[in-house]
Amino acid sequence: MSTNTEARLFSPTTIGAIGVVNRVAMAPLTRSRADMEGVHSELAIEYYRQRATAWLIISEATNISREGRGYAFTPGIYTDEHVASWRRITDAVHEAGGKIVCQLWHVGRMSHVSLQENGAAPVAPSAIQADEQVFLESQTVERPSMPRALETAEIQRLVEDYRNAARRAMEAGFDGVEVHAANCYLLEQFIRDSTNKRTDQYGGPVENRTRLPIEVITAVAEVWGADRVGVRLSPITRAVGDTPLDSDPEGTYFYLAGQLGKLGLAYLHCVEGQTRGDNGAGDFDFKRLHAKFGGKYIANNSYDRQMAIDAAESGHADMVAFGRPFISNPDLVARLRLDAPLAEANRDTFYGGGAGGYTDYLPLADAA
Ligand SMILES: Cc1cc2nc3c(=O)[nH]c(=O)nc-3n(C[C@H](O)[C@H](O)[C@H](O)COP(=O)(O)O)c2cc1C
Numbered sequence: 001m002s003t004n005t006e007a008r009l010f011s012p013t014t015i016g017a018i019g020v021v022n023r024v025a026m027a028p029l030t031r032s033r034a035d036m037e038g039v040h041s042e043l044a045i046e047y048y049r050q051r052a053t054a055w056l057i058i059s060e061a062t063n064i065s066r067e068g069r070g071y072a073f074t075p076g077i078y079t080d081e082h083v084a085s086w087r088r089i090t091d092a093v094h095e096a097g098g099k100i101v102c103q104l105w106h107v108g109r110m111s112h113v114s115l116q117e118n119g120a121a122p123v124a125p126s127a128i129q130a131d132e133q134v135f136l137e138s139q140t141v142e143r144p145s146m147p148r149a150l151e152t153a154e155i156q157r158l159v160e161d162y163r164n165a166a167r168r169a170m171e172a173g174f175d176g177v178e179v180h181a182a183n184c185y186l187l188e189q190f191i192r193d194s195t196n197k198r199t200d201q202y203g204g205p206v207e208n209r210t211r212l213p214i215e216v217i218t219a220v221a222e223v224w225g226a227d228r229v230g231v232r233l234s235p236i237t238r239a240v241g242d243t244p245l246d247s248d249p250e251g252t253y254f255y256l257a258g259q260l261g262k263l264g265l266a267y268l269h270c271v272e273g274q275t276r277g278d279n280g281a282g283d284f285d286f287k288r289l290h291a292k293f294g295g296k297y298i299a300n301n302s303y304d305r306q307m308a309i310d311a312a313e314s315g316h317a318d319m320v321a322f323g324r325p326f327i328s329n330p331d332l333v334a335r336l337r338l339d340a341p342l343a344e345a346n347r348d349t350f351y352g353g354g355a356g357g358y359t360d361y362l363p364l365a366d367a368a
Contacts, residue, residue: 009312015296016227016266023312024333026054027300027323028103032351038076040085046359048089050330052098061105064165069115070107072137077165083172090173101176102169108186109147122147125189125196132241152200162216166223176228179217184239187213194244210256226264234271236282257292269298305336331363
């Protein structure tokens, strides 16, 4: 490995309108430490501040509406209180020299009646219950409830919910937004023919199944300018349970990437393989997906230092996003640069709780 290859991962670039000083991003990480109204505590300010040297932080998935919520204690971006709590975080990240985009989330069928207004059924493209797990206020994990299929006439309201959340993210001082179309949540439920059995203009052929994601991304780009909007996809993940894949992942996602490429977006962010599984495992050509998109590409999923250096060097990735390593190494970029050892994250404190496993991982100097 030459010094030059190292330099590229740690060298500046631009991602749409966002200038970054290195090519290591922090992947979105749900930590389930907000209150039940989706408002962050003080701890979250410290957590994000500690990680500001990830030049680009992608926030934990953030609910665009009450209906979009599928897990207890996850943050929202649709009320004044949400905006105020995120504003303190974006200010802290900016003061520390970092940049942060907001991941916009609607879980679709991956929700539970206990998390919905008046115990309503979650909404989805089709009434097919997910064989997954959601985290409830009772601190227990349960199977998502049977969803109801959205009426065609309701779908524009969803686009408006995304648009509203995008505006709120701007008020909250983010540098941009990432539309979460990955990990088998609402937008990916529309994309895949396994979860979308609709017969209207939002179901059937791939042009129809990708209509809602494209309408949403277009609406969000009207708010922000396309060069501050990214999108996350995960063509071959089965989420945490067993969400079936599309019957033709390459055909479907190559088509979508080509359409997204026409929108002039800031970036495409891809979970390469089963989320948290081996990188790229499975039969999918992510390099070709990047080529179809034609713009900036953020690669993710079980990357280590050498893989990230190689991906930046080969041109496969413009940035590499790290998830779990950022939980336990707030100064991950410095450690990667020095090739210093990484601390292991404690899985028991991934979700919920307080400072333990959240803000108490030390940077290298203090750890030594
Ligand atoms: C605790 C935890 C929370 C996660 N939350 C999110 C999330 O909110 N949004 C999302 O798109 N992915 C989420 N992911 C997936 C990560 O962004 C990432 O794709 C995954 O951890 C693989 O990257 P890594 O090997 O670098 O950890 C989460 C993963 C973990 C471990």
